[in-house]
Amino acid sequence: MTEKRSRSPEEQAFLSAYDSSQFPHPSVTVDVALVTVDEHRLRALLIRRTEHPDRGKWSLPGGFVGMDESLDAAAARVLEAKAGLSGIFLEQLYTFGRPDRDPRTRVISVAYYALAPTAALDVARGDPAARMATLDVSWSGERGGPARALDEQNKPLPLAFDHATILGLVVQRLRGKLNYAAIGFELLPKTFALRQLQTIHEAILGRRVNKDSFRRRMLASGLIAPTGAHESETGHRPAELYRFKRSGRT
Amino acid sequence: MTEKRSRSPEEQAFLSAYDSSQFPHPSVTVDVALVTVDEHRLRALLIRRTEHPDRGKWSLPGGFVGMDESLDAAAARVLEAKAGLSGIFLEQLYTFGRPDRDPRTRVISVAYYALAPTAALDVARGDPAARMATLDVSWSGERGGPARALDEQNKPLPLAFDHATILGLVVQRLRGKLNYAAIGFELLPKTFALRQLQTIHEAILGRRVNKDSFRRRMLASGLIAPTGAHESETGHRPAELYRFKRSGRT
């Protein structure tokens, strides 16, 4: 969408005389919530802070926005640096700017969320300061509110800054988008059984969904196509594998 | 949601040594799209730019975010300064941060949208550099894309910066929210006839809606209550006036 504008000499003179440093400016960062579904639970990548403030607490991976870098590019860079992932679903969530949200200085943070299948995250292991935490919300439906992060024993992990608020908004956004946007597929491998897709939806919504009408809805949506292949070694009748069709409905 | 944290002497020492000016920082602004529905059309407040860049083009009212001011507060301040309005619906939309979106310097803009009934805007008249422009989109449904701004003769008004993109996203967001959030009422006076509410919905959606099922849906929603009063001097049977009940559904 780059627009070419022709500028008069007068306008060009004005621009070069413009001094952007006459006022103090806030810092601008991106924070990225990398979310997956594993074992019927929503999980997000958290990083243990090694520096003040909130040292020892868990935070979303984040970083400063470069002066010549778009917000999307900054978020993708953070994701690549902290999780080794690229080319996955990444979308802006909300911008947080309370003056006191970071005690160091004024920091405005543009929050993003990213979605990836669990398998893709195996690549990203090895850092002891990073972990996939389970997300838990105390509210139902799309009411909204903060999220808690839990470890493997379902013990709460303390969250830094306002990241409980950010993670809560991620869950709310995912629930809202699930019914009209094709985000479930971002959390699955290229081919998948309908039952797996249903599990994704249930993890995001935090409730069981009706099997029959879920199947019918998905098949009628035109978003998925059967591959002919089937699961194997399941201990029961194997399900057919489907793949996601980009832009099915039109 | 202010959290109190206790900080160790060590942490406090770290904080006071922190130098936030070691890197260049972008400018952060808010831009506010003040939207209303008038004569079956979506309209937005635009201001003619008197300075470079894009002098003479039309832009959303905006301003820099103060160092000790939340984003919401900055948007409310801009709305008060440029339109004399306060206490109306105001919500964050999206943050725009392309490095080249403003030729002066790096400007990251947090866009907001505000909703007010047409009557409230009469207060805001008098500034010849300000006008309510009609919004027009070439796409249907919630597909998204840029918006055009039209004057009283339906001639396009040139828009500054990326404000066509911002206004397009406003329309898209309004269409998406209409079916699950009570935003129609923000565009009407305290009491209103069902037909007026339907007109609001039609202006936002850009298409006609079924009268019968619209009435039933609204009455069944629990969001509105009859007042017993009726319109008068209509030239036909007067409609009953309703009022918006905050939190009807629970």
Add this chain to the structure above:
DNA sequence: AAAATAGTGTCTATGAGACACTATAGT
């Protein structure tokens, strides 16, 4: 009385939930 819109009753089409049933690989 005519005009114009408000408001009601009923039929139909669609989509989701419920439930009963059949199908099939692994053990």
Add this chain to the structure above:
DNA sequence: ACTATAGTGTCTCATAGACACTATTTT
């Protein structure tokens, strides 16, 4: 053969659109 899950057919219920009709005010 048994188990567990995949997948199908049918019924019911809720909701939206369509349509016909009645109600009420101004001119």
